[in-house]
Amino acid sequence: MSQEPNSGLPAISEVEAQIARLSLSSNAAELHGSLCGWLSGGGAGQGDWLAKVLVDDDVPAPEPGSPLDELRIASAAQLADRSFDFELLLPHADASLAVRSGAVFDWCRGFLGGFGLAAGAEPPLSAESLEALGDLAKLAAAQAQDDGDEDDEEALVEIEEFVRVATLLLHGDCVLAAQHRQRLH
Template identity: 65%
Template sequence: MPANQLPLLSEVEAESQALTLSTSASELHGALCGWLAGGGADVREWPAKVLADASTATPAADGALDRLRQASAAQMGDDEFGFELLLPGAEASLSERSGALFDWCRGFLGGFGLAAGAAPNLSEESREALGDLAKFAATAPQEEGDEEDEEALTELEEFVRIAALGLHGDVVLAARRRQRLN
């Protein structure tokens, strides 16, 4: 498996349950990505950091959660925008997929807030994107839908993906550029 390829959703769920983490795999991935986008450390004990619970067990080296961290960090720093959200596949119901996306957004907001603090230095575009993510996080999944709803969900997923990369760029990449200039 390439270093920047996410583990399967089922693998992340299984290891999360084994560690008795009380969050869905999508929400956990969102929290990790928010943590990384907010400037949080890329460390193996990331679940304790993003769940703000020091008693949370550290994932096994090269287990699904450790691979999730490694791949997510690599994808967020990828110049080719290869960043992916860990969400159920197309075979899942619209309700399951939209619920997972909104869970991902909730996780992202929590992780980002923990890492970036109360007043991160953000562009106007990133502030708006953060507000939109908060709206998505407060949204309930749609029970049924048609092809138009499927297309709308695909567009939302792409928006969330780009918003996460933009926030990462504002907080992490901009800070690295400033350090290089000094």
């Protein structure tokens, strides 16, 4: 789903501008995917997340109140909220199909990297989550197409929804289930 003005996420243009200022080798969708993968795999949602997901200790923590800090705060809150209001930071619906589908695939690539860093080689996943992770890997390997028709537009909406739900499922297995187990002990 494309980011809505009231989703709590900063505008994609603000995130892209800060990425450019910091000379990061990522785009907004991929970086948001990395952050969400990191959080879904059990990574700490603290200020130093950027250095963790980029695997570069020289990257400074985002300034408090900056778009990247807002992205961290909003993403962590959306993942932890049980109302399923989690959103992907993607280009607006008026962007071309190629731009939007490319961003979804970039988001998935980022997610897999961040998730792997946080969750490790053998995270405690249900069979459904393992399948979802495999499907995210297939999407991460996909390439954007130059043009499409109404069926392709509908397919992209379905893919975005799948990615959103898969993220919540993986977060549930790795983070929420772990928190629940800790409360029981």
